[in-house]
Amino acid sequence: MPEDRGYKWRESGARIREARTRAGLTQREVSELLGVSPHAVWCWEAGKTKPSAEHLVELASRCQVSTDSLLGREVVEAELLDEAEASFRNSVAGLPREDLKEIQDFINFVREQRRRKK
Known part of the structure; x- marks a missing residue:
């Protein structure tokens, strides 16, 4: 997947996975909460695809982290x-x-x- 706007989506995928596991959620639980397939969650975490802005916001909320932290935008x-x-x-x-x-x-x-x- 090409990089855009300076984001490294594979690294963001790892952050998504880390936030999910820290929140004690499985990929299946996240998929049910967000109304997407477990495969979609896997693809986000693998950096194969990007979650929509809506899904990213909801995921951050459920995991009690900021969207910036999921995107690696600490700066x-x-x-x-x-x-x-x-x-x-x-x-x-x-x-x-x-x-x-x-x-x-x-x-x-x-x-x-x-x-x-x-």
């Missing part, structure tokens, strides 16, 4: 942080020094408040 938080940083830089670009100073003061205030809560 999502880092990617979101990079996007947030880029967005912040774009937002403050061109602001006068006084405004940048106020923003920095606010950031320091928030950090101090969080530090005190710990």
Whole structure:
């Protein structure tokens, strides 16, 4: 199966199998819960086919894991942080020094408040 969007479906299949077994479910039980054949579940776990988005969400819910963990997308938080940083830089670009100073003061205030809560 060709890779798409950077996902390695064989690795995702292994994650699906691991999540299923940790949840104490058999392939047959998963197939019954999701309304698919046991062979379909086997194919997902073998990386031969991909579950639909709906099946992936339901499977994650039943196994009490995130869809990102099933897809091996643990780096999502880092990617979101990079996007947030880029967005912040774009937002403050061109602001006068006084405004940048106020923003920095606010950031320091928030950090101090969080530090005190710990």
